[in-house]
Amino acid sequence: QKEVEQNSGPLSVPEGAIASLNCTYSDRGSQSFFWYRQYSGKSPELIMSIYSNGDKEDGRFTAQLNKASQYVSLLIRDSQPSDSATYLCAVGPSGYSTLTFGKGTMLLVSP
Amino acid sequence: DAGVIQSPRHEVTEMGQEVTLRCKLISGHNSLFWYRQTMMRGLELLIYFNNNVPIDDSGMPEDRFSAKMPNASFSTLKIQPSEPRDSAVYFCASSFGQSSYEQYFGPGTRLTVT
Numbered sequence: 001q002k003e004v005e006q007n008s009g010p011l012s013v014p015e016g017a018i019a020s021l022n023c024t025y026s027d028r029g030s031q032s033f034f035w036y037r038q039y040s041g042k043s044p045e046l047i048m049s050i051y052s053n054g055d056k057e058d059g060r061f062t063a064q065l066n067k068a069s070q071y072v073s074l075l076i077r078d079s080q081p082s083d084s085a086t087y088l089c090a091v092g093p094s095g096y097s098t099l100t101f102g103k104g105t106m107l108l109v110s111p
Numbered sequence: 112d113a114g115v116i117q118s119p120r121h122e123v124t125e126m127g128q129e130v131t132l133r134c135k136l137i138s139g140h141n142s143l144f145w146y147r148q149t150m151m152r153g154l155e156l157l158i159y160f161n162n163n164v165p166i167d168d169s170g171m172p173e174d175r176f177s178a179k180m181p182n183a184s185f186s187t188l189k190i191q192p193s194e195p196r197d198s199a200v201y202f203c204a205s206s207f208g209q210s211s212y213e214q215y216f217g218p219g220t221r222l223t224v225t
Contacts, residue, residue: 034213043202043216044154088154090214098144098167099214103153 002027004091006102014110019076021105023089026070033065035074036088038104044088048074079109113137115217117203123223129191132220134203136184144214145178145188146202154202160186193224 003026013019021035032051036044050056050063050072062075072091076083086106092099116135124130136143145157158168163180171178175194180186190197200221204214 032212036216043219046213046215049213098156098159101154 002091002100004089004100004102006087006089006105008103009106010108011105012108012110013079015079015081017079017109019079019083019107019109021074021076021087021089021107023072023074023091023102024070025072025089025091025100027091027093027100028067028070029093030067030070030091032092032099033063033072034090034092034099035061035063035072036090036101038086038088040085076107079107081109081111083107084109115203115205115215117201117217117220119220120218121221121223123225124193125225126194127192128224129189130193130197130222130224132188132201132203132222134186134188134217136186136203136205137215138184140205140207140215141183142206142208142212142214143180143186144204144206145186146204146216147199148202148219149199157188190222193222195224198222198224 005024035048037047038044048063050065056063060077064073086104088104089102090099118133143160148154157170158178159166160180178188200219202219204216206212206214
């Protein structure tokens with residue numbers, strides 16, 4: 001069974017710090033990796049996608065992928081209180097197989 | 112651009128009643144996903160359509176649940192009869208291309224069955 005594991009948190013960081021969110025997955029055939037942000041009472045919002053080993057940067061967000069270790073992470077630089085949310089990791093193989101979501105890590109950024 | 116549209120946003124019904132949830136895909140997208148989210152189980156995929164054809168319905172809990180995609184832009188998820196354990200937030204998501212591509216979620220329907 002395909003599994004995606006995340007620490008449920010909460011992960012508490014002060015404003016301006018770097019938040020590091022981690023995710024491990026069980027299916028070695030996985031080819032696509034996504035990070036979604038979900039505010040309380042709202043729907044998941046896609047914020048990053050990564051398909052190759054290494055780092056991908058988009059503004060204050062950096063996604064890191066290590067397929068050999070079956071590990072994907074999300075770094076948020078200069079964390080803001082508005083970043084407080086649950087972050088969901090989603091993993092999928094290529095083709096007509098579906099994404100598997102982790103249960104999410106709650107991030108709390110204190111002013 | 113309009114995102115994924117879901118209706119109703121909230122639904123309260125009594126056990127045994129039929130519930131129909133609706134979803135309109137983002138224009139140009141051809142894959143449609145129905146998810147259910149609860150605190151205990153997280154986000155669970157119920158069913159996935161590609162080009163109007165159901166590809167994977169292994170997540171549909173039981174025969175009480177059914178989903179249709181009568182045209183390329185619209186889908187319904189029906190629960191008949193509803194039970195209290197069906198209470199959850201139901202999300203619809205769409206993507207362009209295959210299931211492993213980027214999915215965009217609608218605002219969800221919060222279903223409460225009493």
